[in-house]
Amino acid sequence: MKWSDLDHDSCPVARAMSVVGDRWTLLILREAFLGTRRFDGFQDRLGITRHLLAERLKKLETLGLMHRVPYQERPLRHEYRLTSAGRAFGPVMLMLVDWATGNLPSDLPPPIRVVSHANGREVDPVVVDRTTGAPLTYETMRLRRT
Amino acid sequence: MKWSDLDHDSCPVARAMSVVGDRWTLLILREAFLGTRRFDGFQDRLGITRHLLAERLKKLETLGLMHRVPYQERPLRHEYRLTSAGRAFGPVMLMLVDWATGNLPSDLPPPIRVVSHANGREVDPVVVDRTTGAPLTYETMRLRRT
DNA sequence: CATAGTAAGTTCTGTTTTAGAACTCATAAG
DNA sequence: CTTATGAGTTCTAAAACAGAACTTACTATG
Numbered sequence: 001m002k003w004s005d006l007d008h009d010s011c012p013v014a015r016a017m018s019v020v021g022d023r024w025t026l027l028i029l030r031e032a033f034l035g036t037r038r039f040d041g042f043q044d045r046l047g048i049t050r051h052l053l054a055e056r057l058k059k060l061e062t063l064g065l066m067h068r069v070p071y072q073e074r075p076l077r078h079e080y081r082l083t084s085a086g087r088a089f090g091p092v093m094l095m096l097v098d099w100a101t102g103n104l105p106s107d108l109p110p111p112i113r114v115v116s117h118a119n120g121r122e123v124d125p126v127v128v129d130r131t132t133g134a135p136l137t138y139e140t141m142r143l144r145r146t
Numbered sequence: 147m148k149w150s151d152l153d154h155d156s157c158p159v160a161r162a163m164s165v166v167g168d169r170w171t172l173l174i175l176r177e178a179f180l181g182t183r184r185f186d187g188f189q190d191r192l193g194i195t196r197h198l199l200a201e202r203l204k205k206l207e208t209l210g211l212m213h214r215v216p217y218q219e220r221p222l223r224h225e226y227r228l229t230s231a232g233r234a235f236g237p238v239m240l241m242l243v244d245w246a247t248g249n250l251p252s253d254l255p256p257p258i259r260v261v262s263h264a265n266g267r268e269v270d271p272v273v274v275d276r277t278t279g280a281p282l283t284y285e286t287m288r289l290r291r292t
Numbered sequence: 293c294a295t296a297g298t299a300a301g302t303t304c305t306g307t308t309t310t311a312g313a314a315c316t317c318a319t320a321a322g
Numbered sequence: 323c324t325t326a327t328g329a330g331t332t333c334t335a336a337a338a339c340a341g342a343a344c345t346t347a348c349t350a351t352g
Contacts, residue, residue, distance in 0.1 A: 001193045003169065003310090003337095010254035012246035013176045013239070019250070020166050020242075023149060023339075030159045033289040039300050047147045049340055054301060063250065075348045077299060082284075085249040090284035091273040092245050093159070095238045096166075100158035103231040104165070104209065108156035113290050116275070116282075123287055124276040127237040129262065129269050133279075136262075136271050138228075138236035143179040144259050149308095149339090169310075185329050195311055200330060221318045223328065 007063070019063060019089075024048050024056050026096075032066065032086065033093060034112070037079040065089065094125050153209070165209060165235075170194050170202050172242075178212065178232065179239060180258070183225040211235065240271050 001009075007018035020026045024046065031045050043053055057080055060066040065086035068078040082089075094114055101110060114123050127136045134140065147155075153164035166172045170192065177191050189199055203226055206212040211232035214224040228235075240260055247256060260269050273282045280286065 007250070008252060010252055011176075011257050012243045012250070012252075013172060013258070015250040015252065016242045016246040017169075017172055019246075021169060021172065023163075023167060026159060026163055026167065030157075030289070033284075034291060040298085043300095049342090050301065051303085051341090052339070065249075075299075075346085087284035088249050089245055090287070091282060092238070092241045093289075094273060094282060094287065095241045096162045097158045099235055099238050100162040100165075103211075103234055104153070104158070104161040106154060106156055106158075106161065109292070111157050111292055112159070113292050115288050115290055116280075117286050117288050118280070123282055125273050125282050126276045127240060127271050127273055130272045131270060134262075134264070136237060136240060136269055138179075138233035140263050141236065141240065141269055142261050142263055143176070143239070144261055145180060146255070146257055146259050186327085189329095195313085196330065197312090197332085198310065221320085221328080 019060075019065065022056075024052060025060065026093075028053070028056055028060065029065070029082075029086070029089060029093065030112075032080070032082050033090065037081060039080070042080075060086070091125075094123075095127065098125050165206075165211065168202075170198060171206065174199070174202055174206065175211070175228075175232070175235060175239065176258075178226070178228050179236065183227060185226070188226075206232070237271075240269075241273065244271050 006014050006021070009015055019029075027046055028042060028048075031042055036042055036045060039050075039053065039057070042048070042057075043050055046053075048056075057066065060080075061068060063085075064083055066080045067083050069081055071077055071079045097110075097112070097114060114125075115121060116123050128134060129136055152160050152167070155161055173192055174188060174194075177188055182188055182191060185196075185199065185203070188194070188203075189196055192199075194202075203212065206226075207214060209231075210229055212226045213229050215227055217223055217225045243256075243258070243260060260271075261267060262269050274280060275282055
């Protein structure tokens with residue numbers, strides 16, 4: 001399998017790898033969810049090289065997760081915002097944070113929290129089936145080849 | 147930031163990158179969820195080089211997502227199985243599949259499905275808060291630095 | 293007018309990772 | 323004694339990444 005062809009593989013996991021499967025992209029998305037919008041903002045926060053940051057932002061734009069919006073003219077400057085496809089990644093990020101917090105322990109407290117927009121309280125996420133409301137875990141579901 | 151130090155970063159997203167952030171690891175996990183257990187099984191299915199497969203399996207073992215179990219002696223052979231931390235990754239994988247299916251479209255039908263263990267029907271996953279049952283999306287939650 | 297600063301990149305050079313293929317080791321089977 | 327099997331390891335070459343300096347188009351200050 002060629003890595004560059006992953007973005008049009010028929011398997012959704014393989015296509016997802018074109019997003020989370022290279023260095024920095026997921027961390028850039030985290031910053032975007034935290035509110036960062038500008039090139040230098042991402043660079044300062046992450047310590048990524050400018051070269052790679054430019055490349056990753058271009059890729060996120062191509063994949064349709066972020067888009068460039070001009071915020072001034074003379075000189076023309078753009079900022080990067082999440083598209084609806086990018087915002088739809090939120091629940092994935094949330095579950096990833098929840099899993100990593102519980103299963104890849106650290107002695108340091110996490111520097112981020114996920115809170116409810118309604119009441120400001122920390123959330124306790126769980127995946128359920130939309131119609132039945134039953135929890136979906138390894139034990140209650142199966143991944144199958146079709 | 148050094149990439150090799152990511153596995154003991156305080157941010158859970160950064161730690162998660164030590165799992166999903168390098169090539170092949172997420173695809174190896176997909177195969178594990180589909181039931182593959184042996185070295186050559188992973189190699190045949192994925193087309194990954196044997197060298198990298200050995201390295202990735204070693205890393206998944208170190209991180210505690212998979213463990214080696216002997217399945218015969220003379221000659222001694224091991225297979226790789228998901229640990230409980232590995233199985234706990236199931237909901238993340240599920241949300242990732244769901245997101246990629248809806249937001250990274252493909253003209254080919256997906257070669258995998260996620261079905262309910264109870265009734266065999268395809269599931270429609272959604273993330274909710276465990277206590278309130280309210281759906282958690284970009285609009286109803288906020289990621290915050292602490 | 294000259295100099296410095298800002299924001300968003302691009303261009304270098306050198307190191308690290310990954311790809312692809314061949315090879316090893318222990319044992320079993322024909 | 324030759325071939326097969328399963329699980330790796332060892333090569334070399336190609337691709338990706340890191341770190342730093344440079345560019346472009348302005349604006350602000352002395």
